[in-house]
Amino acid sequence: MSARPSARRSRTLAAATLVAVTAGAVLVPTAAFADAPAPAGTLPLVATLEANAGQAPLTRGGNGAELTMTVTNNSDQEQPFHPAVTVKPVGSAPTGWTWIDFSAKAISAPATYGLRSWGAGNSFSGYVLPENSMYFVPFKVPAHTTYSWAVSFKLKAALPADDTAVEVGLVNDQNDSTNSGPVTLPVASPTGALVQSFSNVSGGVSFTKPFETDLRLTNNGAAIGSTINPTLRFGDGSRPVPADLKLDVLQGGQWVTVPGSGSVWQLPPVVGGLGQGATQHYNVRLSLTGFSGPGSYFSDSLGLVPDTDQGPVDTTVKATLSVDGSPVL
Template sequence: MSARPSVRRSRLLAAATLTVITSAAALVPATAFADAQPIATVAVAPTVSDTKPLTAGLEQIAGQAPLVRDGAGADLKLTVTNNSDQVQDFHPTVTVAPNATIPKDWEWIDFTATALSAPASMGTRSFGSDNAFTGYVLPANSMTQVPFHVPAHTTYTWTVTVKVKSALPTNDTSLKVALHNDLNTSTQTDPLTLKVAPTVSDTKPLTAGLEQIAGQAPLVRDGAGADLKLTVTNNSDQVQDFHPTVTVAPNATIPKDWEWIDFTATALSAPASMGTRSFGSDNAFTGYVLPANSMTQVPFHVPAHTTYTWTVTVKVKSALPTNDTSLKVALHNDLNTSTQTDPLTLKVAAPIDTPADTPSATPSAAPSAVRSETAGTQVVPAAYTSSSPSATTGTTPTDVSLASTGGGSDSGALVGAGGALVLLGAGAVFYANRRRTQAQD
């Protein structure tokens, strides 16, 4: 009897053990399968890394014009709001990247920051090894690693200004501007794009021209000159520099003597001015129009939306070769800030020759006809024709000129005197012969 209760207890213990093992075995596959099934969503409070306490943004002010190299900048509004119940640190930086080419010169950008509703602030520039730009917005007089401490439920705002300089390559037509916070305590708005106006070489702010005054007569060597009207207009919203030069080139031969031209400039509606001459090694001429009492490299500073005018006078001298019949006159601006009109042409009058002395055509007083010598006329020695048969030594053929004596207007008188002497000699001979005849009788 004592053994049966022990057997019954052993059987009950074995059955309980088997039940536990079976239940555990049944649970293992279910647990493994549960890893591949969708997990029900459970609401969990977000951590700071999931929901950031600060909301930051950078936006362009409405109506912002494209950036102009060395001109006005773009004003951007930087904002940060602390949505939490405690102070949060904020360390904003702004990266600016050109859309095409990174500048070789790091001085291609200016960056400033001004507090609107924030502690006193400043903007600081930083350039990478490839001149990539980062601007820091910092508490005033702070090192670059110092952040702002934004109170709970508070908003700070700043104006951030970006300007580009002439060192920005001409093929860069826009900038990508992005806001960052390296403390990772804020969300940021997407990057924005700032357009950049074409370079001055593409769209020039000045319009310049050189024109001939109506009715201008051809230039005369050592005479009156030609007055030309020089005009420049600034079409932009800022002061522009203008450095005008005028080249003058003869159409045939460059003079050997550099003193072949005079050049002057007089202000009409412009600051006091002067004209200065410059000659190249081959006497090629350049005239400078300059502010009064200035060196040749000094430009005019033309105010926005203003026109300047001058009278430029060009005179030529006798040193200009006689085969030069015109001058090519062209306006230039070596600052490349203006468009110019096409070159113009000034006519030059032919040199005036001084006429040589010509023999007088006064008729001779000689009894016989004497005609002046002309080209193609046969000339024979003069012969005297006497009415006395004994005195006749020859005749002058019809339509043949007597030889010129070279005596000018007195030739006829000499011929007449010679004829008279011949007559007297012939009379004397005739008288002597007659006396001799009478004596013989």
């Protein structure tokens, strides 16, 4: 008697997802928090995200946003809840991930932490997660229970100058909650929202090879009308640098050595200041002229001193420079 195949076969769909966690941030699939159609009927959870009373306009490098996230389980069974707070700038899309800080903590909920995450198109979302859990672990909300959290974020100088507001939303990828609508918060432009960036964020210098990069100083705040005097430094100033370095800046098509000592150099001034969204470019070249050791190799960071005579400079992203002091044979 021959075997008869079943009319119904089970099918399994396998998907592989690559997740990279670096410096408190997690790279997630683009669609991790994409909107999905809600199932028919009443959802068991009701989730809201609201700005706290008295919320002032946000400022780059200053006043941030304080919000309260709440979820209520109206069902008779425990329910999963895996929320994220999305922040979408109203204006230019930022080109990196240094424009926002994010945190979360429990008010009346299990111990909690916030984890930065992102997808395609420079979209930002911050996971709100049970403490010491991986990014995919949801909260378990008991029946007829309300949990609440304090979530906050701060905008940094790297947010482009034409972003005058941010739209803040709540997403739950378990698709078992109704979610409150987005909240739009205005962004003010204080004077002096300066941020540095480099065309080369890593490289090396030796007795036979200099290091070159384009250093950019951008003002993402209100216009600055006075001269800005930026200072460049190799290392953080906490210990002597065992290398003698010479700094040249390209001016009028010629490399010009700028004054400095102890791996600190005064760059040419930005005469007249910087308008809103304007950038000052410095093509810089570092050359190794002496090495004291110990050893013959070390690395450190290159960046502006984090304040000028016109206010603070966001120096989060620096250039990493390796120094090879091996003698030339």
